[in-house]
Amino acid sequence: MEEFLEELLTEQESLLLQPFITNSDRAVFGLRNLPEVVKGALFSRYSRSDKSLRRILLDEFIKAPEASFARIVGGGSENNADQLVAIQQAEAFYDRVLIGYGDDSVAELGGAHLACEGISNIAAKALEDSRLGISPLEKSTRYVPFNRKVNGRYRYYREPSIMASNHAERYEATLDHLFDTYTELIEPLLIWVQARTPRDTTTSERAYNSATRAKTFDLLRGLLPMATLTNVGLFGNGRAFEYLLVKLAASPHQELRNLGVSMQQELDQIIPSFVKRAKTERGAQFARYLSRNWECTELLAQKHLGQIEPVSSSTVQLVEYDPDAEVKVIAAILYPHTDLTFEQITEYVTTLSTQERVEIINTYVGDRSSRFHRPGRAFEETYYTFDVLADLGAYRDLHRHRVLTQERQHYSVRHGYVVPPELEEANLAQTYCKALEYAAETTELISSYLPDAAQYVVPFAYRVRWRIKLNLREVYHLVELRSSRQGHPSYRTVAQEIYRYINAVHPTLMANMHFVDLNDYALERLAAEQRIDTKLQQLNQN
Numbered sequence: 267m268e269e270f271l272e273e274l275l276t277e278q279e280s281l282l283l284q285p286f287i288t289n290s291d292r293a294v295f296g297l298r299n300l301p302e303v304v305k306g307a308l309f310s311r312y313s314r315s316d317k318s319l320r321r322i323l324l325d326e327f328i329k330a331p332e333a334s335f336a337r338i339v340g341g342g343s344e345n346n347a348d349q350l351v352a353i354q355q356a357e358a359f360y361d362r363v364l365i366g367y368g369d370d371s372v373a374e375l376g377g378a379h380l381a382c383e384g385i386s387n388i389a390a391k392a393l394e395d396s397r398l399g400i401s402p403l404e405k406s407t408r409y410v411p412f413n414r415k416v417n418g419r420y421r422y423y424r425e426p427s428i429m430a431s432n433h434a435e436r437y438e439a440t441l442d443h444l445f446d447t448y449t450e451l452i453e454p455l456l457i458w459v460q461a462r463t464p465r466d467t468t469t470s471e472r473a474y475n476s477a478t479r480a481k482t483f484d485l486l487r488g489l490l491p492m493a494t495l496t497n498v499g500l501f502g503n504g505r506a507f508e509y510l511l512v513k514l515a516a517s518p519h520q521e522l523r524n525l526g527v528s529m530q531q532e533l534d535q536i537i538p539s540f541v542k543r544a545k546t547e548r549g550a551q552f553a554r555y556l557s558r559n560w561e562c563t564e565l566l567a568q569k570h571l572g573q574i575e576p577v578s579s580s581t582v583q584l585v586e587y588d589p590d591a592e593v594k595v596i597a598a599i600l601y602p603h604t605d606l607t608f609e610q611i612t613e614y615v616t617t618l619s620t621q622e623r624v625e626i627i628n629t630y631v632g633d634r635s636s637r638f639h640r641p642g643r644a645f646e647e648t649y650y651t652f653d654v655l656a657d658l659g660a661y662r663d664l665h666r667h668r669v670l671t672q673e674r675q676h677y678s679v680r681h682g683y684v685v686p687p688e689l690e691e692a693n694l695a696q697t698y699c700k701a702l703e704y705a706a707e708t709t710e711l712i713s714s715y716l717p718d719a720a721q722y723v724v725p726f727a728y729r730v731r732w733r734i735k736l737n738l739r740e741v742y743h744l745v746e747l748r749s750s751r752q753g754h755p756s757y758r759t760v761a762q763e764i765y766r767y768i769n770a771v772h773p774t775l776m777a778n779m780h781f782v783d784l785n786d787y788a789l790e791r792l793a794a795e796q797r798i799d800t801k802l803q804q805l806n807q808n
């Protein structure tokens with residue numbers, strides 16, 4: 267940092283810049299109080315200029331009349347409408363900077379927080395399917411009961427094509443029945459959960475109530491249909507949003523296409539220059555490309571596979587793994603520490619004894635004192651493919667992982683549903699199953715006319731098949747996180763199975779997975795709630 271010999275700013279320049287930068291005299295500084303488009307354009311100039319960022323901001327934005335800088339930032343938060351008009355008026359300037367100096371990745375330099383409320387779970391999953399550049403968060407079925415009514419109606423998506431058909435009444439009756447059953451079972455199940463796991467003297471009432479309520483909602487979430495309305499918050503960069511908007515436009519679901527239009531409207535007010543291509547002919551063409559290919563492939567898949575009956579399968583199947591994984595991973599471990607070729611190192615590694623291999627792996631992974639101490643990139647050298655058949659609840663949770671490939675089949679009732687054993691023990695399974703079976707009949711009924719729309723009826727208890735392809739590094743992350751005690755039992759099972767399969771074929775590579783939890787628990791959230799209590803006590807003491 268001592269080599270920082272940047273020109274000094276005059277006092278007046280420092281004053282001008284001061285609201286927008288975190289310091290005016292050090293080599294490392296942050297930007298603040300600037301609209302996304304200005305930050306993006308500013309950064310895009312950075313790569314084609316010899317000037318410092320402060321100097322570019324001063325000369326090319328603050329002092330440039332066509333940048334409308336004073337009007338854009340001058341209004342501050344009280345005057346958002348003025349700011350928007352100013353940004354729109356200066357659009358030609360920003361477009362010139364962004365197009366002239368940037369490439370596609372420039373749209374990653376500005377971001378937006380977007381709230382999407384009252385959307386179905388079909389829509390929520392579509393949004394969360396984004397991996398790069400978008401960070402989603404969704405209302406939890408574990409902490410929030412989903413039976414609130416608005417104007418006397420449960421909160422689920424009334425799918426327009428079904429509502430316009432002669433199945434409308436049946437659709438509402440089925441979904442109302444699912445929500446009624448959910449509501450009806452909360453109280454008796456909570457009483458059963460509390461009777462089975464009574465509070466001990468070391469557990470506070472707060473922690474106990476939270477843990478038992480979470481357990482109850484976890485056990486009942488299987489009744490919620492995909493039409494259930496939820497809220498999703500997204501933080502993402504412009505490029506990721508643009509691609510998401512195109513994908514939404516290509517969707518067979520009207521809800522998703524409408525959602526895309528609403529999202530565009532809002533993003534146009536925050537990062538207009540970064541998402542504008544989604545609504546041009548270029549964007550429409552891209553969407554047509556995606557939907558046409560999808561539809562044509564679907565027809566071909568039907569032609570080839572339509573007559574084959576699916577066989578039953580276990581929850582998790584290991585479809586593919588690399589028999590040379592160990593050699594490849596060890597070669598990748600050694601690679602950055604030598605100037606040999608990868609091929610030379612691989613050849614050498616094949617000559618090593620088991621003991622030598624283990625020593626290299628263990629040294630590389632080191633002493634892991636927490637699950638956050640994850641192995642490095644050498645563990646990305648080998649991949650595993652799994653075929654998973656688990657309830658939609660588990661899919662919804664595991665789907666949120668992004669550093670891997672996941673792709674599912676249709677939401678359907680064809681693979682049957684899962685009943686949590688606790689519901690059987692509590693003698694409440696019959697009511698639960700009745701609602702699910704009624705939903706299955708309705709799904710099949712609607713499915714023959716409106717196959718896409720029928721997916722809204724499918725409750726989370728039904729199973730869906732999806733494939734997961736992931737590298738060993740993500741295996742460590744996913745398995746240790748998703749097998750942890752506080753997790754939902756259905757995804758814990760998937761994580762534990764993934765562990766068992768890989769451990770059976772690659773025990774040496776899995777030997778450092780110290781934080782996988784293979785136990786079963788009666789009250790998953792309790793330990794986490796007790797830890798919250800300890801933290802609350804510490805806060806109170808301070």
Ligand SMILES: Cc1cc2nc3c(=O)[nH]c(=O)nc-3n(C[C@H](O)[C@H](O)[C@H](O)COP(=O)(O)OP(=O)(O)OC[C@H]3O[C@@H](n4cnc5c(N)ncnc54)[C@H](O)[C@@H]3O)c2cc1C
Pocket residue numbers: 399400401402403404405406407666667668669670740743747748752753754
């Ligand atoms: C017990 C439990 C309860 C949960 N409850 C909820 C809930 O109520 N609502 C909800 O929405 N989600 C919930 N989640 C999901 C959770 O928030 C994550 O979305 C999910 O676990 C994916 O985790 P990840 O980002 O660590 O994993 P991955 O996406 O697999 O990523 C692996 C790692 O890569 C890095 N990474 C990936 N993407 C980014 C990025 N964009 N920016 C920075 N780093 C990145 C991070 O280090 C990350 O840990 C819950 C998870 C658990 C285990």
